[in-house]
Amino acid sequence: MRVAAAVVLAALSASALAADPARASRPVTLVACAPGQPGTTAEAQPGMDALASAAARAAGWPAGALAAVYEPAERDGLVRLGRPDAAAALVPLPFVVKHGAALKLVPRLEVVTQGAREPGEVWTLVARRGRVASPAALSGFTLSSTAGYAPAFVRGALASWGRLPEDVRIVESSQVLSMLRKAAKGEPVAVLLDGAQTAALPSLPFASELEAVARSAKLPSGFVVTVGERLPAARWRALEKALLALPSSPDGASALRGLQMERLVPLEPAALQEIRRLRGGSR
Amino acid sequence: MIPASPALVLALALGCAAALRAPKPVGALGGPVHVAPGRSAAELLAEARAALERRPDVAEVRKAESLFVAAAQVDPAGVEGLYGAIEAKVWLIDHDRAADRGALARSAVDAGQWCLRRAPSSAWCDYGLAQALGMQAQEERSTALDGLKKMVEHLRRAAAEDPSIDSAGPERVLALVLVRAPAWPLGPGDPETALEEARKAVARAPDFPPNPLALGETLLATGATDEGRAATKRALALAERSAEPDAKEWVKDGKALLERAARPVDVGAAR
Structure with a gap:
């Protein structure tokens, strides 16, 4: 794994040397995209500006050399990442699983979320108590998650529990509370919760109607990735350090x-293995 | 009286600073205004209300703000001046381009806290503090998470104490907070409960345009597009016939909501 990563880095360095020299100093943008999370581009901009400013200062880059922008919707994130200045991104694991190959996203750093001591989180599948004893019991169910936009991630995250039936309808919804209510009422709904949602579950008044029926392994939460070869290796090294x-x-x-x-x-090799496994939707 | 309306935009930032702190003295909450010695609180309140009715004249609303605070000083037990000051400050945050919006929001929160100290069971004070916390969340995003949670608590208290104030204001504003705030578990956002609250507000004051407007917004957010459009069109028709000083803004809000309703609504797509 380390060899493979080194090869990727070497390839990027070589191509950087052969590329347009102007690329070495061109302003670049870090695009954050987290489908299913709250906030709009405008609301997040002060936070993104603060990140870009602090990182650029730490890297010794001039003002304006690094910008950062947040796109909450998957589609808008893809559009923004298609622009040539989008050289790096801050994205969750499901996004990398779904789009990493097509967009040539190279995971570089792992996110440790606020309050956590180390990177990673466990996803939990929740359903009405007593309703789902095995994956087969989900036949005909709607499986809702903020990560539902990446069905391979959902299937892969639950693979150690068993194979989900083909007729499970995986949906993306940021209305987690609404889906949990439906599940608690006995509708054929199960909800895959991320770490923060799982931790908050006991606080819901109808929590006793629900139960955790499956848990994922500890998975990376999110990554800083580089996009293709848009960021020369030397500039990435400076940004990484910053x-x-x-x-x-x-x-x-x-x-x-x-x-x-x-x-x-820094990225653990196991994180790359997880991405590959989840892309296949397998154990 | 300024009805709290969809113009009360909520912050969606992720800050976690405390929304409440020790309030400044009442006398420090208003701008400079000449008050002749010996004037009663009732006289000051009447003058303040008259000035407030002259909105959108910004200078008049600034004057109203200061007169309300002056009334609150003259009558140390009264709460009308404090609630009026909050109303004026909230309006100025949205309309006075020269204002220090953060300072106005902080002083509105202070006025709300004084109001509750004077009358702990007053629906108006809970309602006023809730509005002030919402504006502070918008202007000082670090207070958003704590502020929105406290805002919901105070609106629920106000609704329990007297749901009829401000034409079902507590339920209407609660609906707007719940439909716009960050969703669980980060914030109090809960569109389904928002819809219940909006329905209550409409049942209580059906012809007050901001109520069907809030219902339209919550219906649209829960995927009931046709019903949402119908409620919004009804609100728009009511607003266009209204002689209230804020009617033009309600019309603008209604049109914007209908425009939004014409775009696809993301309530979850099958994969």
Whole structure:
């Protein structure tokens, strides 16, 4: 795995040397895209500006060399990532599973979410108590999740529990509460919750009507990725160092807090293995 | 009286600073205004209300804000001045381009806290503090998460104390908070409960345009597109016939909502 990653980096470096020299100093944009999460582009912009400013300062880049923008919707994120200045991105695991290959997203750093000590989170499948004893019991169900836009992720995350029936209807919905209510009422609905949602579940008044029927392994939450070969290797190295150092400066720590992140950490090889496994939707 | 309407935009930021802090003294909550010695609170309130009715004249609303605060100083037990000051501040945040919006929002929260200290069971004070917290969440996003949760608590209290105030204001504003706030578990957002609250508001005051407007917004957010459009069109028709000073804004809000309703609604797509 480490060899493979090194080969990728070497290939990027080589192509960078052969590429347009102007690329070495061109302003670049970090695109954050988190389908199913709250907030609009405009509302998130102050936080994104803070992140770009702190990272650029730490990298020793001039003002304006790095911008950051948030696109909450999958479709808008894809459009924004299609623009040539979009050289890096901050995206959740399901997004990488679904679009990583097509967009040539190269995972570089892993996100440690606010309040967590290490990267990663466990996803939990929740259904009405006593209703779902095995994957087969989900036949004809709607399986809702904020990650429902990436069905391969959903199937892959639950693969250790068993294979989901083909007729499970996987849907994306940010209305998690509404779907949980439906499940609690006995409708054929199950909900795949992320780590934060799972932690908050006991606080719901109808929590006793629900039960966790399956849990994923600990999976990466999100990544900083580079996009194709848009960021020359030397510039990425400077940006990587800056992003890793964010918690050690007041503005960097504040920028991370504003985006609900504790810190960014170097990518573990196991994370790449997980991505490959989840792309296949398999165990 | 300024009805709280969909113009009360909520912040969706993720900050976690405390929304409440020790309030400044009542005397520090208003701008400079000349008050002749010996004037009663009733006289000051009457003048303030008259000035407030002259909106959208910004200078008059600023004057109203200060007069309301002056009334609250003259009558240390009264709450009308404090609620009126909140109304004026909330309006100025949305309309006064020269204003320090953050300072106005903070002082509105302070006025709300004083109001509740003076009358702990007053629906108006809970309702006023809730509106102030919403504006503060918008202007100082670090307070958004705590502020929105407290806003919901105070609106529920106001609705329990007296749901009829401000033409079913507590239920209407609660509907708007719940439909616009970040969803569970991050925030109090809950479109289905928002719809229930909007229906209650319409049942209580059906001909008050912001109520069917809130119903339209919550119906659209829960995927009931046809019903949502119908409620919004009804609100628009009512607003166009209204002589209220805010009627033009309700018309604008209604048209914007109908325009939004014409676009696809994302309530979850099958894969």
